[in-house]
Amino acid sequence: ADTIKVGILHSLSGTMAISETSLKDVALMTIDEINAKGGVLGKKLEPVVVDPASNWPLFAEKARGLIAQDKVSVVFGCWTSVSRKSVLPVFKELNSLLFYPVQYEGEELEKNVFYTGAAPNQQAIPAVEYLMSKEGGSAKRFVLLGTDYVYPRTTNKILRAFLKSKGVKESDIDEVYTPFGHSDYQTIVANIKKFAAGGKTAVISTINGDSNVPFYKELGNAGLKATDVPVVAFSVGEEELRGVDTKPLLGHLAAWNYFESVKNPVNSDFIKKWKAYAAAKKLPNANTVVTNDPMEATYVGIHMWAQAVEKAKSTDTDKVIAAMGGQTFKAPSGFTLTMDATNHHLHKPVFIGEIRPDGQFNVVWKTPGPVRANPWSPFIPGNEGKQKL
Amino acid sequence: MLQVEKINQYYGAAHTLRGVSMELEKGKCMALLGRNGVGKTTLLKCLMGVLPVSAGSVKLEGRDITRLPPHQRARAGIAYVPQGREIFARLTVEENLLMGLATHSGKKASTIKGEVYELFPVLKEMLHRRGGDLSGGQQQQLAIARALLAEPKLIILDEPTEGIQPSIIKDIGNVIRLLRQRGDMAILLCEQYFDFAHELADQFIVLSRGEVVASGQQASMNDPEVKRHLAV
Amino acid sequence: MSSMNDGRIALQGLDTTHGAILYLEEISVVFDGFRALNKLSLDISVGELRCIIGPNGAGKTTMMDVITGKTRPTSGTAFFGQTMDLSRMSEHEIAHAGIGRKFQRPTVFEQHTVFENLELAMKMDKRVRPTLFARLSSEQRGKIDEILKLIRLNGSEQRLAGLLSHGQKQWLEIGMLLMQEPQLILLDEPVAGMSDAETARTAELLNELRGKHSIMVVEHDMGFVAEIAQQGVVTVLHEGSVLAQGRMDEVQADDRVIEVYLGR
Amino acid sequence: MKKLLLLACLLFAGVARAAIDPAVLAPLAGDDPDARVAAIANIGALATDDATRLLTALQNGDVYATPEGKLYIVADDKATDAATGATGPLPEGLDGVMINNRLRGAIEEALSALKMFSPERSQRLAAAIELQKSATLSQAPLIEKALGKETDAEVRDLLRLVAATANLQSPDAAKRRGAVEALAGSSNASLRPTLQAMVSGDADPSVRIAATQTLQALDSRLARTEFIGNVFYGISLASVLLLAALGLAITFGLMGIINMAHGELLMIGAYTTYLCQLAFRRWAPDALDWYLAAALPAAFVVTAAVGIALERTVIRWLYGRPLETLLATWGISLILMQAVRTIFGAQNVEVANPSWMSGGVTVLGSLVLAYNRIVIIVFALLVVAGVWLILNKTRLGLFVRAVMQNRRMAGCVGVSSAKIDMMTFGLGSGIAGLGGVALSQLGNVGPDLGQGYIVDSFMVVVLGGVGQLAGTVIAALGLGEANKFLEPVAGAVLAKIAILIFIIIFIQKRPQGLFAMKGRSAE
């Protein structure tokens, strides 16, 4: 063929469309960008977009379709961990490649997957360390608040172990879960307030999806300010804040490996391209589009893959996997990211940002440089020595 | 007042009404007779517009109403007491009666005339009971009262005496007689109770298998020829 | 859950040693403060044909509701034979014990054919498994044909019952009742909406059934009542209890009955 | 220590100076966090109007620094030199002075100390409330002084509690006991750890006894507050459920349409609110706070129009086939969702509470009743009353009920059932639109908004008894309260499961819902 097909597997409808739609658009933009520069191996990339509709078995079906029917060389996709778990067997069976761009809970390493989002030590742990620091408010008590599914549960398990290792007592940790789509946070916010009466408290939120808006609105209503009880979120970025009135949220935090507000030439360029793309393609609300971490991770992932294909001079899965190890890319985060050959995760910088009234983040803390991922958290017993494929 | 010309009706492939024609004048009462299942109810439904006719025409006071939907026929002055009562089960008796006034407007639409209570005292007692809770005969009385309240030009009664106690049947007979005497209303009475029909009707038609097989003035109702069509 | 005798063939052991098949004693039914039945007592002997008349709203249908288990009495007792307490049995148990009923408004299975209506009503083991494996014997088929003729719906047996006219449905329901072969038959206005000729036929039919079943008939058609009551007892209900009782001619002459029911 | 310094300065500071010493300001532009916090304390200690202005500006993110470290307060494209007070055009290379939570906390503290002597009562009140959280012994003299000057009774009561809070740390046992006793009427939960420590560890036995009593009083007051809080949360959740379900109570309860697109009608109401907000932002920014007044009628009209269009094109063919409506309205729901996704994007859009609806009123010392919740409760009551009046007190309502019970007969008495159907569905849809306006004030506004409410709405309507408005209200209230009393005990997930099981069991007892239709008419 005179093109190289690449699959894009993001939900465009259903509950996850809220987050995944823009990843599809960024992927298309990146592919355009690569094609404009002549493509890969002299061939144009041809995106194949499908809609798995937030339905996990459909993810598996669509993955199989992309690989077996459309014969794509690589797939960029998935957001939730369960969707990733559902397509994994397919990628293994058909020996194909998946690039997964979202922060996740770790406890996984697959030869056929490259993880361009953060592992827990690249997001959760630094964030909690910051909260415990003097600068972060010297939190002594913690509310671990999440949506009831595997990513929050796992992350909180790791954090609990971590906090314990830092001498935090069990009674100073409160773990609370809500069902998906939970929309009434009155009781929970009241309880946080009560808990916070016992000493300097921080909330670590792994609330995902639609529940964030009602949660933050309730926080605002209850008058819980960031100076009293800061909330740090791991699944709330610029895109999610587009749907919230951020004025009452001033100072609440998020931890990511990229913020739109970081200032460097690569990022300015990235943002400019994205805005231009949104305007050109007449995306809905094109004038207010924002970038965020998973979008950056998608962008980086596609570029790295293209580089690896060039290096391998082939789209053959095994050759590309071999060539991926050690690939570097100058990312919008301002750092040069490296793909770890041994664990297929990126070395990434960590930023902690406070919400600004305009829905962007003020970076208040960052790591000096990229951090290697520990997909197998050392805080979980039995994980020692498991950091390699 | 009412002119029906050669109407035909089909239930799917079954030809239920075959060229039925009839004419009824103001102040007159016509009895519609026939055995079970010959198409009496079907004819009345066609007149009310509940069922469409496939051919023929229906005129009220010279106006062609063949294609009008039921609610417009009601506004044109037809009131209907259907077989099986069809009262509004979950409305109170009072509300059911108010529904009889649906074609009126203004103050008239909200005043239930006391006459109906005189005729059917039980309704007054049960004003706030739900229609569906009434006994069968009470429901039938309610259905008649509802139709009378509309003050129609033409009233269609499908077996109005069904399930009603003898004394009230007599009262209903008196009312029909009174209405007839008043002379501003035409009455189409479908009735199995022959004596009752005989007493009240000015004229009659007999249906058999969807066809008019006999018709005439009250006097000829007792002819053996007519009776033959009613026997089994 | 007294499911032990669900759907079984009618209990053979209906105890009618005292000559009566149905006893109602001091039955009261109260709806939101309104007394539809007021300490009603009544009994029916084996093989009797009893006519019940009374003004609209007297409580006739409500009484049948009590007998068939549709309405639970507020107080009082209802016995079928000497031993079966109807107030403790559910509708299907009562039906199965041998009480069949025709409703005031014809109720048939409108989506089933005439034939199927009769087949469903037929006396047989009505539990799940026997029903699943049931096949019509030629005898049963003959029985259905016989009833079809009787109710003059032969030729219409494959029509959907919902498409029948009002009077035809009345007949079908009577046919279903006969298929059930109940010991006690309750008829709520069986000739309402029937032509005079049909009424006469119904009267004939009832006179044939007389003696084979115990029958209770509610009607407002005095001619019909006179026809079937013959010399038997006619009961007049009024405001939920018995107003008068006696032979038809006695009752018709009763002033109170004329006052509240027959009219002058 | 720093605080002490600050307070001392405040107490003894003379007349305010005209400007701020650049040396005090300098660390603010730097990046030594401790120095910056100290700088804020020092500025606060100046207790001048300039200091207040600078701190407020800092809090609002209006302070910028030049590369050389000179600070400017920027407002309306004008820069005011923080050191001199001179105003001029924006200098080159200004960069915002970054503040984080720690700094923000320091600023708040400094400002609240300043505000204690403000001529504005509301400022003093706010300061007193703020100080309740953090009063320390070192602040005691200052508080006493403020107390002495205070003229307002409410602020004085509060300040007494603040003083007592501060005195809890006093080395003097008598003072401690006095403080503990004074706090017997407080509802401040953050006193608990201190009191608890005193109960077990205070050197003086009489203080221990007093502390025990105060702690008990506090705990019982907190328990009562919590109870009342739960009641309120329950009512508030109920009002949300009710608003979500009310439209459905009409389209489903009354008309029998299994309206799977009901959620999308809510969503359309919410998006209409969003558009109204946009329109106000664009054309009437001064009246932005009142955009809801326009959103309510707009949402009603828009959703009613959508509803009527649906009724005319699809639903009217389905009367008498209620189960089929499920299929058709499911299709409608897919289309509406995707349409909104295509027009507005898959992401949520922002709908902000008007300022008069943000925040809340504090009752019983610590219970915050959010204004938006209160407004929505009242709104729900109004909508219910309106619907009730329409259905039960107007001729239209009578016709609606009659048509829904017996469409054919209604036609025969002269009611145009087609018209009534259309109006009823339009009314139900319009009410859903109003519900959407309310929901937009509490949660997301996104294409999936409706999906989150559809199941709950059906449960509420069915639990109450189909076609029973009063049932719907009671069911919503019951579910709301049950949820809010279970949640603190069982957690949100198990509470939700328990509620569902409760519904299943409840229906066993009342197979026709809460307000079952009784008697023959029910058949």
Added chain:
Amino acid sequence: MNHPSLFSRRAWTGIVAATVLLAALPLLNLFFADGHPLHVPSYMVSLIGKFMCYALAALALDMVWGYAGILSLGHGVFFALGAYAHGMYLMRSIGREGVYQSDLPDFMVFLDWKAYPWYWSGTDSFWVALALVVLVPGVLAFVFGFFAFRSRIKGVYFSIITQAMTYAFMLLFFRNNTGFGGNNGFTDFKRILGFPISAPGTKATLYLVTLAVLVGALLLCRWIVKSKLGRVLQAVRDSESRLMFIGYNPLWFKLFVWTLSAVLCGIAGALYVPQVGIINPSEMSPANSIEMVIWAAVGGRGTLLGPVIGAFSVNGLKSWFTGAFPNLWLFALGLIFILVTRYLPRGLAGLVRKEQA
């Protein structure tokens, strides 16, 4: 009208032809290499395998909805429980090949569980799992149905409590501590009865077994519907109270068909897991159960072939549209639903019958 003329001679020919055709697909896939004109891609085979499971579920639903008039909005729970029951076996046969190389499934290791909880006991045996596939949905349906039908819960009230049931189960299974893998559910199976699960032969076998079960279920349902019991069921649908007055106890009839339906649905789920490779609680979401109802409605309820056709067409269209028109498919699908209700009141099956007439 009442008697599905579906199983007319023509319908029979159609069924036989479809069965043969469907049976041929995996064989064509196995015996002809990729590129051969007769080759059927394995993607296609696994897709149709999945559709057959859906078809079985739709058929099961139609037995209660179409015939007995009981609208269940919670059949997803039976489907999922069957799938989970089988999934437990499949999880255990992963053995030590999980990421933690433990005898326990990874998610249990992760929860620090040291042993299987009691409700997993015996599930290492295929036969026990098979029994559970039937028993778990069956017993749940029986108990639930018994109480509901005994209380005479009908119509929407019944529908809503079935929805509440599936919703409650979904939330329950989402919890990690419930012991079924939480949100991730079960996935990454390795083998079934010792055969590697992704081997073409295994897949073909699973496919053929599914086909056989589907055809068998269809015949069983036809037999039931044609029996007198079938007529009683329809009488339950049309006038339950009348039925009581002629001596039937609707409780047991409803319970029979309800439980049967749940069991069929559970079997569908059990066949679904190994072919699709994942089962997780979102199968129990209310929306999934509603989709099952949609399949039956589109196909034509109250007919047996209708739901089967409906499941194939709705899912086929969905698969095709989501790939071909990722941005527009919901419009198309939604429109189809509306048009079917408007113009084909008897569903697609009605279309077939109209042509026959």
